[in-house]
Amino acid sequence: MGALHGGHLSLVEKAREKASRTVASIFVNPTQFAPGEDFDTYPRDPEADISKLASVGCDLVYLPTVEEMYPDGNTTNVRVEGMSDLLDGVYRPHFFYGVATVVARLFLHAQPDVAVFGEKDYQQLQIIRRMVRDLGFPVDIIGGETTRDADGLAQSSRNLYLTADERIAAGALQAALHRASVRLAIGVTPSVALDEARALVTAAGFRKLDYISLVDPDTLLDLPDVPLAPGTVARLLGAAWMGKTRLIDNISATR
Template sequence: MPQIVRNVSQLREIVAGWKADGDAVGVVPTMGALHDGHLSLVRAARGDCARVIVTIFVNPKQFNAPADLLKYPRTEEADAALLAPLGVDVVFAPPIEEVYPSGFATTVSVSGISDPLEGAHRPGHFDGVATVVAKLFGMTAADRAYFGQKDWQQLQVVQRLVADLNLAVKITGCETIREADGLAMSSRNAQLSTDARACAPALHAAMQRAAAAIRGGAPVPLVMKAARAEVLDAGFDEVEYIELRSALMLERVSQLDGPVRMLAAAMIGGVRLIDNIAV
């Protein structure tokens, strides 16, 4: 089993020893409830780095709804067992007071790229993400960090954070891992009822059809309207957004000109699912 560390001072002592030996350190930041998507990030880190840290911390600052924070799955023992065969050196699982001690008063905010989409629907979410990611980079002193492309906007926010603050960590974005029926793997999928789980792949399927239509020259506004209706007809309760955006700056686009992503967020059975694909 990987060593579980709960305080920064012990972690820094371990990492200092690795770096004295010239070992590159990779970090995979997670909130736990690990699945094959997370494990693919760990394998990527293991392939690049002599030492690998997986962080498990359910970050309260990135949740908008207290109820959502409370019901987020916490499965540390099972997570550690999943990581054991992958050669993870340390699981850093700090308590809240270690990350946000009494008197904590700093917020990291990445403007612009964090404003639309998730930023518009979850005010303050990306401030919480940027703050905890900056802290985790400082705590782990990692050389490389690994994030999934399923959270595409988050990946762009982290890239901008690192560039703007001249942080000495290389960010690697890894492909979204999907279930056999196309549903993007997510810790939240465990909260889906049987009926909701059966309907959930319709989001990705609608996006795939919409992307094909756009590549075929169909008008973007009409395609996006049809995709929204298709997702609702499939049994989703709400579509918060399904939009075509430039891949890097996330500006709204109406035609294929440079790298483009289709991004979506929708609610089904009280569970919020997000997805994105290249167009």
């Protein structure tokens, strides 16, 4: 959606490894925003974004208008049921239906062979994978590793909203998830590891914690409250508010 940072550019670099031509779309999608959210104030700087994309070898930038993406009288939408209503979907029930709809349209417009989406938005990545499988899009979906600052904070366009003090404290979300992953790896039950992580996030100064959850990486369903069996691969996801900024993050958890 623009306001590009190093994480976005890393996706372009990964795409260039997989394809002979690379296209990036920039579109602040209105159907992902509920009334009162930051659609009008979402950071936009298309000229700077285009320059950044050119610097990493992107061949084409697609900047559709709202009218091109949503023709007058539009009544067609894409819904990935179930997965869209978990985790972030509880707090932003409109969000992933807007994502699925706009990504389906972008695929039809650009007709890519492969598409790269960041693992930072892990739920979004898994929902797009499900949509592609269910609808038969001939697109190979590739996950790009989360790009982080030195203190572990996942890079995000909304990090621009953080004050200097909030930015210092925000790294605690990733630190709490990392500690939970270490605890799970030694056999601590999920409820204990997650409660510890929630306490760390609250103590760091986050004003509201939406969730910290341990889920199956494919279905996004909560795992049972028993120690992870050896060889288990799970996913830890969290969302919390630092000041007026909602931050999300996730990491793998294994035993």
